[in-house]
Amino acid sequence: MRISSRCEYGLRAMVYLAGHDAGRPVPLSEIAAAESIPAPFLERILAKLREAGLVKATRGVSGGYRLTQAAADVHVGEVVTALEGPLSLVGCVPDRGACKRAESCASRIVWRRLDNAITGALNSITLEDLTKEAVTP
16 A cells, blocks of 8 residues: 555645644645645645645635644544545455455455554544644754
């Protein structure tokens, strides 16, 4: 399993917003420069996060992006799901109909436990947690 650059950059952008969102929208160019993310790619990432209801965009000269809720209320699992889709290592775990053997497959137990562990870990971490633990260069 490998997390995409979109997800990695998206989480970095969300942590940046969490650490710098003092009620003002943060310009895309500021986020892109601070996190070394190509601005066109970041714009597409933020559009997906906006569609998921995690960020709000404000247009205009003093526009930008900000979180829609407190950093303590946004879990990493929400960000990952918004950017990657449902979290599952194999298709039969979320959709038993994806495989004829799903009901009798012993290995499905392993995948389900791994999915639950990954989801639990991601949902146990908030953006606020990450801002507190962030290492500054």
